[in-house]
Amino acid sequence: MKRIRDNSLGLFFGLLFLIVLVGQAFAGHADFNQQQMAAGMEPVTLGRYLTSASFAADVSENWQSEYLQFFLYILLTVWLVQRGSPESKKPGEQGRDSDEKQKVGAYATAESPSWAHRRGFRPALLSNSLGLVMGLIFVASWLTQSVAGAAAFNEEQLRGLQAPVTWAEYLTEPDFWNRTLQNWQSELLAVASMVILSIYLRQRGSPESKPVGSPHDATGVEG
Incomplete structure (x- = not known):
């Protein structure tokens, strides 16, 4: 339960995303088939629509x-x-910001990511990774x-x-x-x-x- 609570924001939005994506799939499928039939064509299955x-x-x-x-x-x-x-x-x-404020290199702490302690391309990559x-x-x-x-x-x-x-x-x-x-x-x-x-x-x-x-x-x- 603690793990769920500690990650509840990400879990909630991930679940909400899946619900909305499924809803879009069904609504889009219905709309697509309406357009198909209006054009005198055969409707397609949900599976066919999802790969369209x-x-x-x-x-x-x-x-x-x-x-x-x-x-x-x-x-x-x-x-x-x-x-x-x-x-x-x-x-x-x-x-x-300065290296001190960003806790990079000599200012990295024991809790800092390992690449924050390094030199070369790795701290630069970490610094711009997001x-x-x-x-x-x-x-x-x-x-x-x-x-x-x-x-x-x-x-x-x-x-x-x-x-x-x-x-x-x-x-x-x-x-x-x-x-x-x-x-x-x-x-x-x-x-x-x-x-x-x-x-x-x-x-x-x-x-x-x-x-x-x-x-x-x-x-x-x-x-």
Whole structure:
């Protein structure tokens, strides 16, 4: 029970993700078959839909926008600040911080990860690992979306007796950028809202909020 409690946040969101993904699969399958029948074609099984380009494109286009949000936020908060936001460093503290503050090299403690004690590429890799992984997942999701989206687009083209396009040609299609930008704008709006609203609004007990009695201009983790 202690292990579950200590990991309850990750477990909860992981379970919620699976529930929502299953819900999307069933709802997407029903919607896909409605479109099939409207076009005078046979409906497909759930298994066939789950391996279709349409399902892959729908899933990956949301994933890539989420990881783009995290990737940009992780990197930009190193150098950019928002006075009064608990999501920001204090003005004047921008940058990568000293080795002492980051507990790297000679300042690493017994509890620090082993690579924090090393020299060479390993501490540098550890120092940038979060941004790198988020960026790689974004790129992988974006590539998956573009490939699956091209296949789904070509299915529609063939149904309409139009010529299919290559992957490179699909990257210039309005369909691709409509799918991409409608997700990007929603994620960027959500980040901007969180950064700005957390200046003036509070959620007692949440690490994403300042203490209720903190002044509006208190920045970072100030109490």
